[in-house]
Amino acid sequence: MSTNLYKIKFYGIGGQGVVTATNILCNAACLYDNKYGKTQPSYGHERRGAPVVSDLYIDDKPIQIASFIYKPNVVVLLDPHIKDKGIDITEGIQPDTILVINSNYGTTIYHESFKDIYVLNATKLSLEYFKVDIPNIPMLGAFAKTGIVKLSSIEQTIIDNFKQEPNNANIEILNEAYGKTKKI
Amino acid sequence: MKNKIHVLDGNSAAAEVIKLARVKVIAAYPITPISPTIEILSEMVDSGAMNARFIRVESEHTAISYIIGAQLTGVRATTATSSVGLALMHEVIGVASGCRLPIVMPIANRALVSPWSLWCDHQDSMAERDSGWIQFYAENVQEVVDLMIMAYNIAENSSVLLPVMVCFDGFLVSHSKQLVFLPEQKEVDAFLQEYKPKNLHLNTEKPLFINNLTSPEDFSEMRYQQEIAFENALRIIPQVQKKYFDQFERKYGLFEEYRTEDAKIIIICLGSMAGTVKYVVDKKRKEGLKVACIKITSFRPFPYLELTEKLNNIQTIGVIDRSAGLGAQLGSLALEIKSLININNQKFVNYIAGLGGRDITENTIENIFNDLKTSNIEPSKKWIDTSPNACKIRRIEVEK
Amino acid sequence: MNNNLISKSVNTCAGCGLEIVIRLALNILGEKTIIVIPPGCAALFSGYSNETTISVPGFQCNLGNTAAVAGGIRAGLDMQGIEDVYVLGFAGDGATVDIGLQSLSGMLERNDKVIYICYDNEAYMNTGIQDSGSTPGNAITRTTPGGKLIAKKDILRIVESHNIPYIASASVAYIKDLRNKIERAKTVQGTSYIHVHTPCPTGWGFQPSQTIEVAKKAVQTAIFELYEIIDGEKKTNKTINNILPEKEYLEIQKRFKREE
Known part of the structure; x- marks a missing residue:
């Protein structure tokens, strides 16, 4: 198995921008980091508030595998209360799997399970900036701390993606999120 | 690039x-x-x-x-x-x-x-x-x-x-x-090239009545032309x-061979699952197993001649079908492949997998390779990823 | 008829009303017409194997997609800037009011520039006289041996609800009126729908020589009304002052007579 193959699993709830987050990372990796990315979002009967999972592969070479991720080496959690909705984010994790998590809430629960945890209160940041809880962009800032995708690449992708809208706030929140993310 | x-x-x-x-x-x-x-x-x-x-x-x-x-x-x-x-x-x-x-x-x-x-x-x-x-x-x-x-x-x-x-x-x-x-x-x-209609064309300069009733004297010939x-x-x-x-600079064939050069066990499939098969082939090769994958790119026309030649010396062939082929001995792809090989000398198994969105995972493919190593010729389909209590789901009156 | 765009040696049933309609339509529309015909009686004109009777380009579609194919032909012509060609959908009642209703509705909704003529012989005649949605109540067919229990579907009202620029009912008994209507359809920017009452001696049970008489009686008894709707304005084309009793129409056809 290629050691550079990242199997990244995003968990959140409908409306938090989970699929958008994986798409942005995929674009950033492919277009600006000279890597290969592949998203494998799972679709069903969509509704806001339902748990959403989206998978992302990143590698230095073309990605062959075409299935969902069962043994992630990175887990990104946008909704820290997802455990209450019956979703176990430790499913399939390996000894070296790392977690990027929104808020301090989950750190004690998941402390034993993950090798490293990157923590950011993305909800708080999102509420400060946008008055709504859409934590996906700040969580991308937190994700950049892992070093898997460069912060500048994510920033550039966000600029590309939100061409029509004023995106200064998105860039600011991304950078502030990156700065505030703590590894524990 | x-x-x-x-x-x-x-x-x-x-x-x-x-x-x-x-x-x-x-x-x-x-x-x-x-x-x-x-x-x-x-x-x-x-x-x-x-x-x-x-x-x-x-x-x-x-x-x-x-x-x-x-x-x-x-x-x-x-x-x-x-x-x-x-x-x-x-x-x-x-x-x-x-x-x-x-x-x-x-x-x-x-x-x-x-x-x-x-x-x-x-x-x-x-x-x-x-x-x-x-x-x-x-x-x-x-x-x-x-x-x-x-x-x-x-x-x-x-x-x-x-x-x-x-x-x-x-x-x-x-x-x-x-x-x-x-x-x-x-x-x-x-x-x-710019599109220019050939053969049938609705054009008032050259009137032609297209697709009319055709007699038994001509019908077979029209089909034969398609053949x-x-x-x-x-x-x-x-x-x-x-x-x-x-x-x-991107290479294609009627089918794609992946590490077939000295292969003893081969999986034939089509669609996205081929990526996962190739990924598992790489893993198994590292373990020293001579496994390979053939992905069918052109299912129609089916490249029967070239494939016959390729499959001639392969000991064990597994075919994955992502549709059930209900009532048939084998799935659609497996029927094609079986007609090309010598069932007496070659081991041949057909796997039905990945129906209705069931993910074909690394595990599914590993199970298939393991099964191919051990099992005998299967005269019918093997539902490789179906739960053992399938007949107990919903339609409990069905017995097997 | 001046331009013979249909061969003279076509064998429809003697007294066939539809033959009058198709000959007249192509005569008026001329060489720059593409015709779409589904299977059915009119497909006799599509021809057989290597031969066709029609000298304009044509296509025999499936039973349920006359309007869809005709709309597609118009789109293809439009994209090549070809504006001087009429697209004619020419279908019977079954292909229009039953299996083709969905595709007809789609075409009407889009207001595709197509002239759609429905020759209504009030049953599936080509397959051997089975009732269609357009078969009138009490009519005997092979599938309504005791007389049809359901009334005729009013396709013209269905078409009208789509608000297309031109709708007309017509009859083979009133050729001048039919001619005027096809002429008007030529000028319409959008869909025109012409529904032609087309008696069928074979299916309705009357003498081939009586086709025009039967058609005329349908109008004179006010069973079939001649009108047009131009941009939403309804205009009656034939006012009947002395409406004849319905039995004068019904009694000359065997299909309304139940044998005791």
Whole structure:
């Protein structure tokens, strides 16, 4: 198995921008980091508030595998209360799997399970900036701390993606999120 | 590397190629999972990025009928569909092939009802495998791009003149964003000639009545002409693939061999699962097992001669079908393969997997390789990923 | 008829009403017409194997997609800037009011520039006289041996609800009126729908020589009304001052007579 193959699993709830987050990372990796990315979002009967999972592969070479991720080496959690909705984010994790998590809430629960945890209160940041809880962009800032995708690449992708809208706030929140993310 | 890098999912890739091929009429009806393709096309037409007519028609039956009418006047016309949409077209898709209209239609593979499923399997397109359409199966988004571009060239070749379905797995490819190289307009213009209708054409300068009642004296001959077209396609497809390679540096064949050189055990499959099979082949090779994969790119025409030669010396062959082939001894792909090998000397097993969106995982493939190492010749299908208590689910009165 | 765009040696049933309609239509529309015909009686004109009777380009579609194919042909012509060609959908009642209703509705909704003529012989005649949605109540067919229990579907009202620029009913008994209507359809920017009452001696049970008489009686008894709707304005073309009793129409046809 290629050691550079990242199997990244995003968990959140409908409306938090989970699929958008994986798409942005995929674009950033492919277009600006000279890597290969592949998203494998799972679709069903969509509704806001339902748990959403989206998978992302990143590698230095073309990605062959075409299935969902069962043994992630990175887990990104946008909704820290997802455990209450019956979703176990430790499913399939390996000894070296790392977690990027929104808020301090989950750190004690998941402390034993993950090798490293990157923590950011993305909800708080999102509420400060946008008055709504859409934590996906700040969580991308937190994700950049892992070093898997460069912060500048994510920033550039966000600029590309939100061409029509004023995106200064998105860039600011991304950078502030990156700065505030703590590894524990 | 040739061409510009993009990140596209299968649906947007199909739409981009339709635009690059300068298709003039698009008629479509929304259906999961291919609706994004038609949404993107409608945007392209609306914004003026594409000079075409876009019509959201009232059914897939009308979509295919409408584009047959349009293409008969001498322009490229297309639609896109999935699952029951393709099934609803069934009555009319034979008209496209019988009238020798080189229509290229993307299909996002999705299971057929019943029960309802939104997700991938191949029963929709397999049900149309004898409809007179060429069928290509794409493994990933790059292949959607490349196979669709080549499809126009192949379909419109005067010794072929057959419509083409470019099939890609619903969600697994249709909604998977991947890095792709997308040719630019001028490169595609250089590869595809401007569309000129050959054979049948509705033109008041040269009146022709098309598709009338045909007597038993002529009918077989008309079918035979289609058969010859498929034989020609077996020759033309590699030529077009070579031309494509020369221009775009991406290599294709009627099928793709992966690490077959000294292989003893081989899995034959089509669609996105081939990627996962190749991934597992690499893993198993590291363990010293001589395993390999053959991915069928062109299911129609089926490359029987070349495959017979390739499979001659393979000890053990497993075929994965992503549709059940109900009532048949084997699944659709396995039936084709079995007719090419010597069942007395070669071990042959057919696996049914990945129905109705069931994921074909690394584990599924490893189980298949393990099974191929140990099991004997199976005269019938093996439902490799089906739960052992299948008959107890919902229909408890069924016994096995 | 001046331009013979249909061969003279076509064999429809003697006294066939439809033959009058198709000959007249192509005579008026001329060489620059593309005709779409589904399977059915009119497909006799599509021809057989290597031969056709029609000298304009034509296409035999499926039973349920006349309007869809015709709309597609128009789109293809439009995209090539070809504006001087008429697209004619020419279908019977079954292909229009039953299996083709969905595609007809789609075309009407889009207002595709197509002239759609429905020759209404009030049953599936080509398959051997089975009732259609357009078969009138009490009519005997092979599938309504005791007389049809359901009334005739009012396709003209269905068409009208789509607000297309031109709708007309017509009859083979009133050729001048039919001619005027096809002429008007030529000028319409959008869909024109002409519904032609087309008696069928074979299916209705009358003498081939009585086709025009039967058609005329349908109008004179006010069973079939001649009118047109131009941009939403309804205009009656034939006002009947002395409406004849219905039995004068019904009694000259065997299909309304139940054998005791």
